[in-house]
Amino acid sequence: MPDYLPHTDDELAQMLAFLGLSSLDELFAVVPAALRLGRGLDLADGSPEPDVLARMEGLGAANRARTDRLVCFAGGGAYDHEVPPVVRALAGRSEFVTSYTPYQPEVAQGILQAVFEFQTMVARLAGLPVANASLYDGANALVEAVNLGVAASGRQTVWLSSGVQPHWRAVLKTFAAGTGHVVVDVPLENGETVWPGESGDSGVEAPGVLVVGYPNYLGCLEDIGVARRICDATGALLVVVADPVAAAILRSPGEWGADVVVGEGQALGTALSFGGPYLGLFAVAQRHVRRLPGRLVGETVDIEGTRAYVTTLRAREQDIRREKATSNVCTNQTLMAVYAAVQLGWLGTTGLREVALRCARGTRFCRESLLALDGVQPITGATPTLREFAIRTPIPGRLAIERLADEGYLGGLALADLTGDDGDGSVTGDDVEHGLLVAVTEKRTRSEVEGFVRTLDKVVR
Amino acid sequence: MTAVGGTAVGAAGGRATSAPIMGSDAEPTLFELSQSGRSSWQLRTTGMPDWDVDDLVPAVYRRDTPVPLAEVSERDLVGHFTRLSHRQFSVDLGAYPLGSCTMKYNPKLCDTVAGLPGLAGVHPGAPASLSQGWLQIFVELEEALCEVTGMAAATLQPAAGAAGELTGLLLMRAYHSARGESRHRVIIPDSAHGTNPASVTLGGYETVTVPSDERGCVDLAALRSVLDTDVAGIMLTNPNTLGLFEEDIEAIAGAIHEVGGLLYYDGANLNAILGVVRPGDMGFDIVHMNLHKTFATPHGGGGPGAGPVAVSPRLVEFLPGPRPVRLPPGSANDYGYATPAQSIGRVHSWHGNALVLARALAYMEVHGGDGLRRVAERAVLNANWIRRRLSDAYDVPFDRPCMHEVVLSAASLRKKYGTKALDVGKRLLEFGFHAPTVYFPLIVDEALMIEPTETESLQTLEALAAALETIAAEAASGEPLNEAPRTTPVRRVDEARAARTLVPTYDARS
Numbered sequence: 001m002p003d004y005l006p007h008t009d010d011e012l013a014q015m016l017a018f019l020g021l022s023s024l025d026e027l028f029a030v031v032p033a034a035l036r037l038g039r040g041l042d043l044a045d046g047s048p049e050p051d052v053l054a055r056m057e058g059l060g061a062a063n064r065a066r067t068d069r070l071v072c073f074a075g076g077g078a079y080d081h082e083v084p085p086v087v088r089a090l091a092g093r094s095e096f097v098t099s100y101t102p103y104q105p106e107v108a109q110g111i112l113q114a115v116f117e118f119q120t121m122v123a124r125l126a127g128l129p130v131a132n133a134s135l136y137d138g139a140n141a142l143v144e145a146v147n148l149g150v151a152a153s154g155r156q157t158v159w160l161s162s163g164v165q166p167h168w169r170a171v172l173k174t175f176a177a178g179t180g181h182v183v184v185d186v187p188l189e190n191g192e193t194v195w196p197g198e199s200g201d202s203g204v205e206a207p208g209v210l211v212v213g214y215p216n217y218l219g220c221l222e223d224i225g226v227a228r229r230i231c232d233a234t235g236a237l238l239v240v241v242a243d244p245v246a247a248a249i250l251r252s253p254g255e256w257g258a259d260v261v262v263g264e265g266q267a268l269g270t271a272l273s274f275g276g277p278y279l280g281l282f283a284v285a286q287r288h289v290r291r292l293p294g295r296l297v298g299e300t301v302d303i304e305g306t307r308a309y310v311t312t313l314r315a316r317e318q319d320i321r322r323e324k325a326t327s328n329v330c331t332n333q334t335l336m337a338v339y340a341a342v343q344l345g346w347l348g349t350t351g352l353r354e355v356a357l358r359c360a361r362g363t364r365f366c367r368e369s370l371l372a373l374d375g376v377q378p379i380t381g382a383t384p385t386l387r388e389f390a391i392r393t394p395i396p397g398r399l400a401i402e403r404l405a406d407e408g409y410l411g412g413l414a415l416a417d418l419t420g421d422d423g424d425g426s427v428t429g430d431d432v433e434h435g436l437l438v439a440v441t442e443k444r445t446r447s448e449v450e451g452f453v454r455t456l457d458k459v460v461r
Numbered sequence: 462m463t464a465v466g467g468t469a470v471g472a473a474g475g476r477a478t479s480a481p482i483m484g485s486d487a488e489p490t491l492f493e494l495s496q497s498g499r500s501s502w503q504l505r506t507t508g509m510p511d512w513d514v515d516d517l518v519p520a521v522y523r524r525d526t527p528v529p530l531a532e533v534s535e536r537d538l539v540g541h542f543t544r545l546s547h548r549q550f551s552v553d554l555g556a557y558p559l560g561s562c563t564m565k566y567n568p569k570l571c572d573t574v575a576g577l578p579g580l581a582g583v584h585p586g587a588p589a590s591l592s593q594g595w596l597q598i599f600v601e602l603e604e605a606l607c608e609v610t611g612m613a614a615a616t617l618q619p620a621a622g623a624a625g626e627l628t629g630l631l632l633m634r635a636y637h638s639a640r641g642e643s644r645h646r647v648i649i650p651d652s653a654h655g656t657n658p659a660s661v662t663l664g665g666y667e668t669v670t671v672p673s674d675e676r677g678c679v680d681l682a683a684l685r686s687v688l689d690t691d692v693a694g695i696m697l698t699n700p701n702t703l704g705l706f707e708e709d710i711e712a713i714a715g716a717i718h719e720v721g722g723l724l725y726y727d728g729a730n731l732n733a734i735l736g737v738v739r740p741g742d743m744g745f746d747i748v749h750m751n752l753h754k755t756f757a758t759p760h761g762g763g764g765p766g767a768g769p770v771a772v773s774p775r776l777v778e779f780l781p782g783p784r785p786v787r788l789p790p791g792s793a794n795d796y797g798y799a800t801p802a803q804s805i806g807r808v809h810s811w812h813g814n815a816l817v818l819a820r821a822l823a824y825m826e827v828h829g830g831d832g833l834r835r836v837a838e839r840a841v842l843n844a845n846w847i848r849r850r851l852s853d854a855y856d857v858p859f860d861r862p863c864m865h866e867v868v869l870s871a872a873s874l875r876k877k878y879g880t881k882a883l884d885v886g887k888r889l890l891e892f893g894f895h896a897p898t899v900y901f902p903l904i905v906d907e908a909l910m911i912e913p914t915e916t917e918s919l920q921t922l923e924a925l926a927a928a929l930e931t932i933a934a935e936a937a938s939g940e941p942l943n944e945a946p947r948t949t950p951v952r953r954v955d956e957a958r959a960a961r962t963l964v965p966t967y968d969a970r971s
Contacts, residue, residue, distance in 0.1 A: 060579015
């Protein structure tokens with residue numbers, strides 16, 4: 001009977017006697033007898049920790065795609081970056097791991113200050129003055145950004161660039177079923193968004209929110225100024241989905257005039273983790289602060305005048321506004337925010353730029369090497385790419401992934417797995433079935449890339 | 462011997478006495494520790510061509526100056542975050558009876574599981590053929606959660622309880638729509654968590670609040686009076702936020718189902734009933750679980766969690782997709798994905814908070830069915846022990862057997878001596894315990910909501926109760942408790958100033 005319960009038999013008897021009860025079952029006398037389970041749960045008997053650990057290790061062994069077995073070239077919003085031992089050691093400290101939301105600031109200054117530092121770093125990356133304490137992940141941050149934008153503009157029509165990661169777009173549409181937002185898919189052409197306004201199309205309803213990726217999920221750099229001009233003309237809010245690593249070398253979304261910047265923070269210190277827990281980044285222009293979703297830490301003083309931190313603007317939050325709330329977010333991903341704060345502290349000004357540069361160098365080197373192969377074509381034309389890129393191979397993308405895995409590579413993501421078999425506004429036709437999305441991080445060496453390129457050349461024949 | 466905290470050396474039980482052990486000076490921010498030119502990063506040698514940023518990014522997109530971050534040595538980084546950790550209370554440090562949050566001890570085994578390279582090092586976009594271990598974890602966890610809740614199938618995608626709530630409401634919406642019905646209202650008791658009404662609004666429904674009766678449960682007559690075919694469903698927490706079991710649940714379920722509505726179970730308090738009674742058997746149609754509370758993921762300072770949603774058979778076809786599934790024998794793989802025909806769509810960018818899900822499965826495997834039942838029994842036993850023990854020193858607004866938590870009240874202390882629930886909580890910090898949840902549920906005046914959890918020992922309960930009794934006695938003797946706490950890393954903070962003069966970043970400091 002392995003468990004973590006401290007009660008001895010004597011203590012159980014003593015406690016029951018104190019309550020005037022004769023058995024533990026009597027604790028549940030208030031539960032109507034007809035409803036009680038009346039049998040044990042149909043689950044396996046408990047197992048000692050070493051047995052459970054061995055089983056979980058066995059399940060891990062069944063995951064062929066693990067990064068210690070396959071060299072990872074997959075991205076699409078989840079990246080294989082360096083997370084050094086010092087980051088794991090610090091963010092993994094049990095004081096951070098086993099605390100909860102800082103409801104009692106007097107005994108939560110550690111988390112509060114770490115989050116304050118995180119907010120500062122995210123705001124600087126975004127080029128905006130305020131960032132929140134994080135949301136669940138990038139897709140959730142996008143949903144919240146659109147809700148903010150609709151509330152601020154008073155218009156429910158959302159122009160959504162198809163350059164936003166396809167799963168995120170799907171999530172946004174799922175939640176639009178509840179809010180009633182009208183999501184208009186705006187297609188890409190050669191990797192760049194073709195906004196309805198650009199062609200003077202007057203038959204389209206004025207948007208309340210525009211959403212654009214920077215770079216978009218195909219790695220393409222788009223002129224955010226086009227979207228900004230539409231927002232200026234229509235009064236819509238501009239939501240920029242930004243990559244926090246590429247941000248180190250790109251003109252900031254704030255400089256482009258973003259109202260809200262959202263992103264996936266997994267690249268900042270969180271392991272690939274099969275997709276979660278990740279980290280939703282969320283920053284806003286000053287004028288939207290009162291609509292900020294989620295938690296926000298602010299600096300203040302205690303009654304002795306000592307610098308202190310506390311969650312603030314609580315009047316925005318669901319537990320106070322209840323049915324009048326515009327967000328139901330309660331927790332965030334504080335622990336991942338702490339990981340990001342430590343990771344960005346470790347990288348510092350020069351390190352983050354170096355990571356971004358190395359990703360860009362590796363991506364360019366890999367892309368040029370692949371495009372030099374017979375039958376491998378670019379999908380996004382001459383649009384400049386950063387972070388990742390899409391190519392068309394002579395064989396279906398899914399088949400290429402399987403064959404590359406047999407040779408030791410996670411060779412990217414099959415575009416059809418992201419967009420569905422029929423494609424979407426980002427890729428169409430033969431590019432869907434034959435498309436591969438390839439990402440190269442600072443962890444990839446030249447010899448790994450050369451091996452990958454050689455292998456791909458072999459398996460697509 | 463009795464310092465401010467009043468702790469006696471050698472006293473047993475779950476109180477934190479180690480912080481602050483190294484003085485109470487404020488820790489500078491990382492930005493203040495920064496020295497230009499210092500660094501700690503080290504990256505792999507790659508041998509890539511040495512292209513400069515000008516070769517890689519067109520001028521129009523290029524940043525002029527680097528993003529300013531802190532520049533510190535690794536030694537300074539370690540010192541900074543270690544000192545911050547010393548300014549933070551945690552479950553590992555001491556008892557954390559924060560009602561409604563289930564701050565139990567979390568086995569370190571689960572941390573090890575979450576760090577396994579075969580789990581943490583897997584890209585979420587890898588095809589099913591390359592991630593069979595993960596899919597098996599998902600399928601087995603779904604089956605276990607369905608057994609615990611008495612439901613037919615579950616989605617593991619929602620990243621937290623609130624995300625589960627909204628997912629559940631969208632399932633409710635899809636169900637009614639598929640039947641050609643448009644319903645507009647969802648019923649919520651006045652004792653509900655704030656996320657419930659907020660989720661209802663975002664799910665596109667209007668909230669109808671029903672009052673609690675004098676026993677602290679849903680007022681059945683009031684509920685019946687608002688029922689009609691415009692009601693999409695009801696959201697209930699059972700045991701409710703007062704820690705009380707809704708004994709009329711069968712009648713409530715019958716009444717809701719009679720008008721064609723659905724019952725939504727908020728699983729915030731599932732810990733109390735593991736292996737005892739199941740939401741499905743009570744008549745619920747949709748159930749969200751807070752895995753981080755019930756199945757032991759440490760709360761991480763406020764996340765991550767996971768909020769899977771389980772449903773009854775008639776809602777399975779609406780679940781979010783793609784769903785991990787067992788494939789028929791003879792398939793190329795044992796596990797794959799399938800999207801239900803009338804799926805509401807994705808609610809997460811990938812598969813949910815996978816590492817939290819793996820922790821939950823490991824936790825359930827250690828405990829087994831019997832162990833989970835023992836968890837519930839001990840949690841309920843501990844809460845009732847606290848209720849009985851403190852019923853003299855504090856008001857107990859609903860003084861009958863509770864489940865996993867008990868709501869006390871400082872109303873009498875306030876009336877007689879001016880001592881508020883807030884003061885009690887702040888003073889308790891000086892005894893080395895985290896404060897209870899205060900001022901929730903809203904329907905209890907000066908509420909002190911205590912959830913000891915099953916992992917605290919009798920000695921810890923004794924120490925906690927003794928501390929709360931001391932505080933009540935101090936209030937009666939006229940001690941000014943609004944000065945507390947004095948021994949914590951900072952004292953009471955000026956929350957009004959934080960909101961009035963917003964300083965959300967280091968750069969906003971004047």
